[in-house]
Amino acid sequence: MAHHLQVRDLRAGIAGKPILDGLNLDIHPGEIHALMGPNGSGKSTLANVLMGHPSYAVTGGSVLLDGEDYLALKPSERALRGVFLAFQYPVEIGGVTVGKFLKRAIELRGNGKGMNVTAYIKELREAMDFMEMDQVFINRYLNQGFSGGEKKRMEVLQMLMLKPSLAILDETDSGLDIDALKVVARGVNRMRGPGFSALIITHYQRILTQIVPDYVHIMYKGRIVTSGGKDLVETLESRGYDWIKEQYGIEEEANERAVSSR
Amino acid sequence: MSEQSQAVEIGEYQHGYHFPDESVFKTRKGLNEDIVNAISHRKQEPEWMRQYRLRALAAFRRKAMPNWGADLSDIDFDALYYYAAPQEQQSRRWEDVPANIKETFERIGIPEAERKFLAGVGAQYDSEMVYHSIKEDLSRQGVIFTDPETAVREHPDLVKQYFGTVIPYLDNKFAALNSAVWSGGSFVYVPKGVRVDVPLQAYFRINARSFGQFERTLIIADEGSFVHYIEGCTAPIYATESLHSAVVEIIALPGSRVRYTTIQNWSSDVYNLVTKRAVAHKDAIVEWVDGNLGSKRTMKYPSIYLVGEGAHGEVLSIAFAGKGQEQDTGGKAVHAANHTSSVITAKSISKDGGVASYRGLLKVNEGLHDVRSRVVCDALILDETSRSNTYPYMEINSDDVSIEHEARVSRISEDQLFYLMSRGMSEQEASLMIVSGFLDPLVKQLPMEYAVELNRLIELEMTGTVG
Numbered sequence: 069m070a071h072h073l074q075v076r077d078l079r080a081g082i083a084g085k086p087i088l089d090g091l092n093l094d095i096h097p098g099e100i101h102a103l104m105g106p107n108g109s110g111k112s113t114l115a116n117v118l119m120g121h122p123s124y125a126v127t128g129g130s131v132l133l134d135g136e137d138y139l140a141l142k143p144s145e146r147a148l149r150g151v152f153l154a155f156q157y158p159v160e161i162g163g164v165t166v167g168k169f170l171k172r173a174i175e176l177r178g179n180g181k182g183m184n185v186t187a188y189i190k191e192l193r194e195a196m197d198f199m200e201m202d203q204v205f206i207n208r209y210l211n212q213g214f215s216g217g218e219k220k221r222m223e224v225l226q227m228l229m230l231k232p233s234l235a236i237l238d239e240t241d242s243g244l245d246i247d248a249l250k251v252v253a254r255g256v257n258r259m260r261g262p263g264f265s266a267l268i269i270t271h272y273q274r275i276l277t278q279i280v281p282d283y284v285h286i287m288y289k290g291r292i293v294t295s296g297g298k299d300l301v302e303t304l305e306s307r308g309y310d311w312i313k314e315q316y317g318i319e320e321e322a323n324e325r326a327v328s329s330r
Numbered sequence: 331m332s333e334q335s336q337a338v339e340i341g342e343y344q345h346g347y348h349f350p351d352e353s354v355f356k357t358r359k360g361l362n363e364d365i366v367n368a369i370s371h372r373k374q375e376p377e378w379m380r381q382y383r384l385r386a387l388a389a390f391r392r393k394a395m396p397n398w399g400a401d402l403s404d405i406d407f408d409a410l411y412y413y414a415a416p417q418e419q420q421s422r423r424w425e426d427v428p429a430n431i432k433e434t435f436e437r438i439g440i441p442e443a444e445r446k447f448l449a450g451v452g453a454q455y456d457s458e459m460v461y462h463s464i465k466e467d468l469s470r471q472g473v474i475f476t477d478p479e480t481a482v483r484e485h486p487d488l489v490k491q492y493f494g495t496v497i498p499y500l501d502n503k504f505a506a507l508n509s510a511v512w513s514g515g516s517f518v519y520v521p522k523g524v525r526v527d528v529p530l531q532a533y534f535r536i537n538a539r540s541f542g543q544f545e546r547t548l549i550i551a552d553e554g555s556f557v558h559y560i561e562g563c564t565a566p567i568y569a570t571e572s573l574h575s576a577v578v579e580i581i582a583l584p585g586s587r588v589r590y591t592t593i594q595n596w597s598s599d600v601y602n603l604v605t606k607r608a609v610a611h612k613d614a615i616v617e618w619v620d621g622n623l624g625s626k627r628t629m630k631y632p633s634i635y636l637v638g639e640g641a642h643g644e645v646l647s648i649a650f651a652g653k654g655q656e657q658d659t660g661g662k663a664v665h666a667a668n669h670t671s672s673v674i675t676a677k678s679i680s681k682d683g684g685v686a687s688y689r690g691l692l693k694v695n696e697g698l699h700d701v702r703s704r705v706v707c708d709a710l711i712l713d714e715t716s717r718s719n720t721y722p723y724m725e726i727n728s729d730d731v732s733i734e735h736e737a738r739v740s741r742i743s744e745d746q747l748f749y750l751m752s753r754g755m756s757e758q759e760a761s762l763m764i765v766s767g768f769l770d771p772l773v774k775q776l777p778m779e780y781a782v783e784l785n786r787l788i789e790l791e792m793t794g795t796v797g
Contacts (some may be wrong), residue, residue: 146752161767
């Protein structure tokens, strides 16, 4: 089922430190959005808040999923509604094999219906081939001892298997070489369609030549400062993040001055 | 314990039921020479065993309580019953076992397990083995699997040669107590070169209230033989304490291999104070797999004395300390010969205020060479109120040794829980998956049926808590 996600004036932070400062975003079914911005602009915070990380506190604003209060849902409930987060730093879970973990995650999506294990294994093998991952990973402990690139592929593999309707990819491209990047992009492109939307968070434009976004947003200091089509990526490439800082940083400081002089 | 919390405990522990005490013979409360004589008399023992018991009783009185480990100050030795016989005669067929007792073992699943995958079964109810059987082809090969009372009568030479040699009654207060009032247990003898490919299992059940169970197990693996022995235990929940104090001695003769697996799941009012020790002769292998769930206090450190060249010993210890529980467990390896090796792996989990302590000894005698040992202890703490301690003692008296020691204490991390929850798991299921994963490397080494059972027990411990 496709979803419409509405983020309205979202404010959130961690350990008492405000990070998101009135963020607005609309993702309709079938759309691929890219969220770009310099380090520290709050991109990963948005990803964590949208998935429900307990360390982050929402201090204002709202998020609606198909018109319903989304922030009231637990992370597991968000997952079962079809929201998926590809983590920037996936954690290691010792003693739990990839095969067992994925089987359980898929079972949970089946509303208690029994799953066809043979079909599952077949699909998993096919998806691993597609992601150019060795099948021995099925029996390895989840993310344990994986290289950075292997962890990222594992995140995308999980996305392919869990078939979310809204995927958030948090810097899935960072630290990947060009071949790995192509494989990751191929995974996302495979999901593309009317029932799938994505928020691709990235610091670099290069993944966006592989996954062409419908919308591009630039984030700075906890809010989206400008949005546009894929052309915005090219503008950013030619002018760099300094352009953003100059344009919006100065404006912000001007605002702050205006506020403090009032 | 309040009524309310007790009711919760019953909900969590599946074997908390009990049947009326229908013992056909029971000694009165407390312990003295008369009680010991009565037990010995009932068993129609030879005089040497009666004298042994009386010497052990004197040692028990002399010896001090351990001044380390779990808190045992609540044990009232005068408030316990030391012997209760559930029936007049042991049965060879389940049909002959009294109905209540048979139902108890049916509920635990013993007869079914016997049919499916065991080579022999012993079932003890309070003080006596009520059922004992071994597959015919094994007894034809000379394998003996019986209760120790029968062994005293029918195989006195073997018993006299080995009984009390690995764990003398002077060893510690509870070994002395067991030696004075021992009853039931197993006697296993595997002849030279015989391999018992499927496990033998003994199951120990306490039914009576305020009861002390003191089974005695002696396993002798002759040269080049192999045997896997499995022990399981449960008890009802009463508001009064019970005591389980076993002694297990293993003699692994040259080239033999003995594996001893325990899945202990005592109820929360049992003091479980057990001495387990093995001697491994030349090129012998001894493995202890020791799973400790339940009980109020457990003190148990399966030990291996490597006395012959080329001997190898392993201890795998798993402990789960829940609410009100203290698991003081670990393992000991004593190297007394060249070219010997040992591995001790301990994993503990503490939850809801439970205390799990690893206590281990690694000793290498003087003047040895080519001795290797590896000790790894991992603790997982599930919440702020629970604790974990590590007491690894080492006495290394030789130079040509290779010793590795690792100890890790970890808490379930918020990020791990969040990761699993982001894939659709509830917080409870996510914790359970992390705990199962933590134990997985050890559980994998159990026979499949026991791995399943242990996982099920862990799941109960993790999910049974009533909000």
